[in-house]
Amino acid sequence: MNYKKIFKFLGFKFGTLIILLIAVSTISFILVEISPIDPVRTYIGEMSVSQEKLTNLNEYWGVDQPLHVKVVNWLGNLANGNLGTSLIYRTPVTEVIGERFSASFMLMFTSWLLSGILGFFLGVLAGFKRGSWIDKGVKIYSYIIYSTPVFWIALILLMIFSVQLGWFPTGLAVPIGKTAGNVTFVEWLHRLILPAFTLSITGIAQIALFTRSKLVEVSSLDYFFFAKARGEKGWSLIKRHGIRNILLPAVTLQFLSFSELFGGTILVEQVFSYPGIGQAAVTAGLQSDIPLLLGIVLISTIFVFCGNSMADLIYKFVDPRIRESEANEF
Amino acid sequence: MSKNRNNSDDDIIEVPKTLLNVSNISISFFQYTQGLRKTVLNVVEDLDLDVHEGEIVAILGSSGSGKSLLAHAILGILPGNSLLKGEMIYDGKILDQKLKEELRGDEISLIPQSVDSLDPLMKVGGQVIGDIEDEKEREEKRKEMIKIFKNYDLREDVIDLYPFQLSGGMARRVLFSTSMINDPKLIIADEPTPGLDEKSLEETLNYLKIMANEGKGVILITHDIQAAVKVSDKIAIFYSGYVIEINETKNFSGNGDKLLHPYTRALYKALPQNGFQLFEGTQPMNIDIQDKCIYYDRCSQSVEKCGHSNPDLVEVDDGIKIRCHVVRKI
Numbered sequence: 303m304n305y306k307k308i309f310k311f312l313g314f315k316f317g318t319l320i321i322l323l324i325a326v327s328t329i330s331f332i333l334v335e336i337s338p339i340d341p342v343r344t345y346i347g348e349m350s351v352s353q354e355k356l357t358n359l360n361e362y363w364g365v366d367q368p369l370h371v372k373v374v375n376w377l378g379n380l381a382n383g384n385l386g387t388s389l390i391y392r393t394p395v396t397e398v399i400g401e402r403f404s405a406s407f408m409l410m411f412t413s414w415l416l417s418g419i420l421g422f423f424l425g426v427l428a429g430f431k432r433g434s435w436i437d438k439g440v441k442i443y444s445y446i447i448y449s450t451p452v453f454w455i456a457l458i459l460l461m462i463f464s465v466q467l468g469w470f471p472t473g474l475a476v477p478i479g480k481t482a483g484n485v486t487f488v489e490w491l492h493r494l495i496l497p498a499f500t501l502s503i504t505g506i507a508q509i510a511l512f513t514r515s516k517l518v519e520v521s522s523l524d525y526f527f528f529a530k531a532r533g534e535k536g537w538s539l540i541k542r543h544g545i546r547n548i549l550l551p552a553v554t555l556q557f558l559s560f561s562e563l564f565g566g567t568i569l570v571e572q573v574f575s576y577p578g579i580g581q582a583a584v585t586a587g588l589q590s591d592i593p594l595l596l597g598i599v600l601i602s603t604i605f606v607f608c609g610n611s612m613a614d615l616i617y618k619f620v621d622p623r624i625r626e627s628e629a630n631e632f
Numbered sequence: 633m634s635k636n637r638n639n640s641d642d643d644i645i646e647v648p649k650t651l652l653n654v655s656n657i658s659i660s661f662f663q664y665t666q667g668l669r670k671t672v673l674n675v676v677e678d679l680d681l682d683v684h685e686g687e688i689v690a691i692l693g694s695s696g697s698g699k700s701l702l703a704h705a706i707l708g709i710l711p712g713n714s715l716l717k718g719e720m721i722y723d724g725k726i727l728d729q730k731l732k733e734e735l736r737g738d739e740i741s742l743i744p745q746s747v748d749s750l751d752p753l754m755k756v757g758g759q760v761i762g763d764i765e766d767e768k769e770r771e772e773k774r775k776e777m778i779k780i781f782k783n784y785d786l787r788e789d790v791i792d793l794y795p796f797q798l799s800g801g802m803a804r805r806v807l808f809s810t811s812m813i814n815d816p817k818l819i820i821a822d823e824p825t826p827g828l829d830e831k832s833l834e835e836t837l838n839y840l841k842i843m844a845n846e847g848k849g850v851i852l853i854t855h856d857i858q859a860a861v862k863v864s865d866k867i868a869i870f871y872s873g874y875v876i877e878i879n880e881t882k883n884f885s886g887n888g889d890k891l892l893h894p895y896t897r898a899l900y901k902a903l904p905q906n907g908f909q910l911f912e913g914t915q916p917m918n919i920d921i922q923d924k925c926i927y928y929d930r931c932s933q934s935v936e937k938c939g940h941s942n943p944d945l946v947e948v949d950d951g952i953k954i955r956c957h958v959v960r961k962i
Contacts, residue, residue: 528749531707532810533737534763542763546753622794623752 308619315611322607323600324377330599331376335369339590385600386593390585395597398582403601406571406578410563412498417505418556424506425513425552430540432518440510447507452566456500456573463496470496472574497574501566505559512555516548550621557616560609564602648684651818651849652706652727655680657718659701659710672715676701676873679718680945680953681851683818688840688850690860690881693870694915699853700745703820706851707742708732723817737762741816745823747803750795757791760810773813780809784839801832808839818849825859837863857884857899866951869896872915872926875945878953892954894931925957933958 342359351359360366367375379386385395428440447455464472471493520526521544529543568580575581579598586594619625659676675698683689693699704710706720708729720727722735736742750759760780761773778788784805795803804824811819821840825833840863844850854860860867861884869877876893883890888900901907925931925938937957945955 524744524746524748525751527709528742528744529751529763530709531704531736531742531744532762533733535733538763543751543754546751550753621753623796 308615311615311618315614319604319607319611323603326603327377327380327596327600328373330596331373332369334592334596335372339592340365343590380600385597388586388594388597389591390589390594391591395593398594399579399597399601402577402579402582405576406567406580409494409497409501409571409576409578410567412494413501413505414556414559414563416498416502418509418553420502421506421509422513422549422552425510426517426540426545426548428510429514429517429521430537430544437514440514444507444511447504448511450504451569452500452504453569453573455504456497456570459496459500460573493576497570497576500570500574501563504566505563508559508562509552509556513548513552516551517544520544520547550616554613554617557609557613561606563609564605648686649723650682651685651723652681652683652851653721654682654702654706655719655721657702657705657716657720659698659705659717660715661711661713662715663713674873676705678945679875681868681875681878682951683849683851685817685849686844686847687866688844688852688864690852690854690864690867691870692854692857692860692867694855698873699870700822703742703822703851703853706732706820707736707740709736738814739816740818740820741811741814743807743811743819743821743824745826747795747798747800747807749807750798750803752795754794755791756793756795756798756806759795760791760806760813762810762813777809777813780812783812783842784809801835804832804836808836812843816848818851819843820851820853822853823855824852825854825856833859857903869893869899871895874926874955875953876927876955878945878951880952892948892952892959893927893956894933894959895927927956 342356342365383396385399387393388395388398391398424440428437431437460472464470517540526539526543529539534542564580567578568583570576571578571580572584579601582594583598583602585591586598617624657676657679658674660672660674662670662672665671679702681689681691681702691699691702701710705716706727710716722731722740725731727735732740750756757774757777760777761770764770764773777791781788781790786802786805786809790798790802790806795806798806808824811821819840824840825836828836837859840850840852844865852860852864861881864881867879867881867884868875869879877891877896879891879896884900888897888906891897891900923940923942925934925942928934928938931938935958941957943955943957945953947953
């Protein structure tokens, strides 16, 4: 493995990320600026304040400054790691995001891993036993899940497993009356299962269909045919020549699906009232918490960018055809 | 020269053992057209062929005449929507699907047409050795492989290369090595010489000759009449899915007057060194019409009978067969 090349690649990616972040934060900031949201009004809430105080506040928040000054200020603060204070939580945005994101991260990571492994396995099985009932089952499942909204599945699962069967709590990451600090692992896991399960079964569909069609494609290629002609067959043939050739694209796809994962999380967290980044995003949006909203935009940008970069990295440094080629520059 | 091993004038030479006897083979495909209407497409009809030990039999036909399908039929790897009729006898045993699966890659091996027949993500060594679980056996095969590589002018470090790191010629020699690793008795070379330059062609044909000299039976499927003439002992001419003539290669010489079928003669005379005489017409793709000779529309020697019955393949001399109403003897 060429470490120098990897470092160069990572450096390049990091540079791209910085530029991307500047662009995204500028654009989203401007979008918020031209929206009818008034940060001062949000800050005050339902309180009644005098005109004098309002003027003071306006000055304090810099409402009357021209747009370009605001943008430069915002970027400057950002560079210092200051994302401002959340208006609804009244704590620094970085803290809120740190706490919320780690809760979501577990949820996303579990379902990402689970859906990746299960989806790949089901896809291989369906492609291997093409035309069989397993194949039909996987296909029907995938099409149904594909065409069903995530939140609806979440609601159904919630109704079945939490309301009717009572196996899982209906929501929240922590039992009522406890703080996040003293929740036991089992309690935490108990609450994670249903949201993670929901996200997983939706994630499976895409990867299973992709894997299946990739395997079908590979089965018709010359080298697969030749392996058959050489007496290889059955599962061992699939393993030696099928999985070898579809694993890389499948893993790449799974990394590219970070954006869908994030989108799914927002909905699922909403339904299960799971206090993650997705729920924070919805709350921030509904209650015009602009600093938090912008912070979440940035963290989601970084998250999706990391997924795409991982996909790139795998593609460039694992596939021997690209890894070994001299012309591998970016 | 190996060509005269079969010479019937020479009584001292014992008759070589028949390795493969193919008789009355027909291959058809069924497909659904326009909804649920099932149509049957005949691609190979009434095929007869014998291959002896130490003999190279060339199957000569233009692209799309169905000659590769014969290779697939012998190996038992025809696609699922095909139907194979007729009888094959290998080494005295009826060659059914079970025996084919047992023998392919072992006693019967294929040299494929395309260098894409190597798995792009598997190192050459693993592909040549094949799917072997047993550690000890694999080690033995590895030694065998190194020996074979030497014969084919491949360095030992090729073992650890990926196919994309090989030159076209090396990949071809690797394919030859894969066919030899299990010391087969019958080798089917499916168009092993597409678009090769003079030197590579010579080299490739020489490999086939060496195989035959070691006592292996070789079926050379090709559309290159010069390659067939150069290396084979017998040539079977394929026309629209029918074998129209089987003749000894030595008769493809001089002015071609020992050739029997009008098509074979025309083909021979179309070669640059034999007059470059081109002839009109194309091969009919549809061989369902069996009420006349398949060559009727292009034949200059046709008689009335040719217009309403398709002739059978008849033996006119030892091993020499012809499908024609007009020409019946040498």
